[in-house]
Amino acid sequence: MTKVYQSVEDAISEIRDGARIMVGGFGLCGNAEALIAAVAESGVKDLTLISNNAGNLGKGLAAWLRADIVRKIFCTYVGNNEDLHKKMADGSVDVTILPQGTFVERMRAAGAGIPAFFTPTGVGTVVADGKEIREFDGREYVMERALHADFALIRARKVDPAGNIRFYRTARNFSPIMAMAAKMAIVETDELVGLGEIDPDDVHLPGAFIQRVVHVPEHEDTIEYRTVRTRSEVQS
C-alpha cells in the first residue's frame, strides 16, 4: 500500500469545483509550488481557499486569484499582496481575516475532533463580533469553531511511502496542522525515501494524516524580503 502518486495531476485528481482547500506556507515560504500550479491549470473553480497569505508578489496562490478560481478566502494577513487587495477592493472574493493563532488553532481543533474552543485572542475586537463570549476564572474568552477542509496541499522536505513527513525549518509552519484538518492531505516532497528511512522519533507528522504523496525535486523557493548583513559589518 503506497500513497505515492506519479504526477501532481494524479495527486490532485479528486479536487472538484467548490472544494475547500487549505494550502500550507508562510507567504511563499514552504509552498507546495507544483500542487498549487497544477490546481490553477486543472480548470477547477469556485474554490474556498484557507491560507495564511494567499500568495504574494504575484507568485504562489496569486495564480489562483489571477485565474479567478477562488470565491472565498480565510487568511490572516494581506500585506503587500496586491492580487488579494484587488480582489478585496472589487468584491469578487469574500475574504475573512483571522488572528493567526486562532486560524491555526481552529484547524488543529478540526484535526483533533474538537468542534469548538475558547480563546482570549480577539476579545473586545471585531474578531469577536457575533461570537459567544464567556468568562472563565475572571477573564473573558471568545468561542471559536473548528475549521475543516476537503483538501490540504502541503510541502515537505522528506516523505516515505506511508506518508511520514519531515519538514525543514520555517517551511513547516501551518502544513502539519492543515494535513490533520483536511479530509485528503496531499504532500509534495523534495525527497522521497524508503519505508524505515525516517527514524520513528524523527517523524514530524505521522502518515495517518497524509493520503497522497508526490515527489517534486525542484522548487523555485522565492525569497519575499531578502535581508542580509555584510561580513565587514561584523568584522569592524
Added chain:
Amino acid sequence: MTKVYQSVEDAISEIRDGARIMVGGFGLCGNAEALIAAVAESGVKDLTLISNNAGNLGKGLAAWLRADIVRKIFCTYVGNNEDLHKKMADGSVDVTILPQGTFVERMRAAGAGIPAFFTPTGVGTVVADGKEIREFDGREYVMERALHADFALIRARKVDPAGNIRFYRTARNFSPIMAMAAKMAIVETDELVGLGEIDPDDVHLPGAFIQRVVHVPEHEDTIEYRTVRTRSEVQS
C-alpha cells in the same frame, strides 16, 4: 543562562506542600525516576498528583502513595496498581479517573492558553455528569476545562542547556504536554548535550516549555509486562 541544575534535590527545591504536580510516563515507561524519588524523600506532602497511572508494581509513583504524601489524584487507569487500589478503598486519596484523550487534551489546553473546549468523548457517560453538553452540527459534545499544574516532572533522552528536548520512543507519551501545562517544568535527562547539538528540526519540545534540567544518566526502566516471541516461533 543555563537551566541545568547540579542535583535532583536542587532541581525540585521549589516544590512545597500542597503543590499540584504532573508526572510523565505511561505506567513505569518514561518515568522521571530520580525526580520522583527525590520528591518522596523531600518531606513535602498534601500533593495533588496528575499522572496517567500513579505508579505500578510498587514502583515509580507508588512510592508517593506509600509515603502518604498525595491527597488528590487525576489519572486515567488504575489496572493492577495495588497501591492505588488500596488508597481508593480506604478513602485516603481523592481519585478522579478521566478518559485518556480528555486527560491529555485538558493539559494541552492549559499549556496553549485555552480555558475550555468541547469533546465528543464521555458524552452519555458518568464522565459528563454535571458538565455542560452542547450540540454542534447535530452531535453532542461535553465541555472540558484546562488542567493546570505548578510543576511537571518529566524524563527525556537528550536535553541541551536551553531545555530543548529529544524524547525516545513511547517514553515520550504525556511528558511534552505536561511540560507545557505546568508553571515549572523540570526534566531529568539521560544525556545532556551542548547548545546547538540538537538540530532545530530535531527538537521535540522547545526550551520555552522547560524551566529546569538535571542530568541523570542511569535509570532502572522497569518493564511492567515482558512479552516476547521466541525466534523458533518465527523460523518454524
Added chain:
Amino acid sequence: MSWSKVEIAQRAAKEIEPGSIVNLGIGLPTLVADHLPADSGVWLQSENGILGMGPFPYEGDEDPQIINAGKQTVTIVPGGACFDSATSFAMIRGGHVDLSILGTMQVAANGDIANWSIPGGRTMGIGGAMDLAAGSKRILVLTSHQTKKGKAKLVHRCNFPLTARGVVSRIITELGVFDPKGEGFSIVELAEGVSEEEAREKTGAPIV
C-alpha cells in the same frame, strides 16, 4: 460448534480494509494482529504513541521504552512513527483511526458499549477506551457471547456504566457476527453448527 478465540480473531481480520489504521484493544482484540494478511498494509495504532506497532520483540530484544497501551513490550515496524499522547488522541478523536476493535462487558442493540466498569466491581479505570469508542471511524466489538456465569453480553440496553453511546457497528462472538439494529441485533453470519435458535437464546435482545 462455535468459533474459537483464534477463529473470532480470523473473522475479525476480514473486517479490516487494506491500508487502514487500526487500534486493537486489550484481550481478544490483540489476537487479531496475528491474522492480518502480510500484504494488507494495515497500520496498528497504539494510543500511548505508536503508529506502526509490530509484534512482540524477540527474547533479549525487549526495550522498556517501547511498549503498547497494555504496557507490554512491543516493536515498531519500518515506517512506524512515535508521537506524544496529545497527537495520539488527536489522531483518535479526529477520526484518523479507521477502525478500533474493542472488547466489552456489555454491548447494546442501540450501539451503546459498556466496557470499562462493572457496578460493584473493582475500578480498573478508563484509559483510552472512551476516546477510541467516541472517535474512531468504525467500532468492531469482539467478545464472548455471554459472561462466564451465562449472562447475555449482547443486551437491549446496557445497565453497566457506558463507555460511549451508539457507536458500535458490528460484534463478533463465538456464535457469529451480529449488527446492532436499534431494538435488536441482526445476524450477519453464524458460526458453523450454531443455530439461529441458540443465538436467539443467548442474546439479551431480540434477533431482528
Added chain:
Amino acid sequence: MSWSKVEIAQRAAKEIEPGSIVNLGIGLPTLVADHLPADSGVWLQSENGILGMGPFPYEGDEDPQIINAGKQTVTIVPGGACFDSATSFAMIRGGHVDLSILGTMQVAANGDIANWSIPGGRTMGIGGAMDLAAGSKRILVLTSHQTKKGKAKLVHRCNFPLTARGVVSRIITELGVFDPKGEGFSIVELAEGVSEEEAREKTGAPIV
C-alpha cells in the same frame, strides 16, 4: 532633544530580563535585537515557528526556508528550535513568551492597543498581532509619540479597531517612558531635554 529610534531601541532593551523569551514586532521593535547584551541569554521567538532567531544571514547565506514573521531571511542561533504554527501560538497564547514588543497606531490609558487597522485605510491584516497582544506575559509598545500629521498616538481611549484590551504595561517613545494608568499615563522617565510640559502637550490623555 528627544530620543532617536536607536535610543528608543536601547531603552527598550533594558526592559528585557536575562534569559527571557521575547517576540519583536515588525518595524521599530525589530531594532531592539541589535541592542541585547551579548550575555543576556535572551531567546527571540518568531511566530512563524522559531525560538532562537538570530541576525540576518551573511550575503550569500540566505535560505528561503528560514524566514521571520516579516518574511525576511534570518538565521537560527545554536540552541534554536523550529516548530509548527500551532505549537508557536500555544507558546504565545499559553503565556510562555515573557515579553512582546509591539509597534502601534494607538495605545490607550486603559492599556488597550490598536495596531492592525486604520479606519478607511487599506486592510493589511491581523497576522499574529492579536495573539501576541492577548497571550504574552508582558506587552511593551515602541512608537513615535505622534503620527506624522501630529496627532497623538497615546490616547484616552482608542477609536481605531482594537487589537486587544487592557494589555499594555509600558510605552517607549522619542519623548520617554510612559505607563498606562487607567485615565491617563504616568511618566516613568523623560528623554534628556524633554519637558513634562512637552510630553503633556503631545499626549492625548492626562499625564497622571
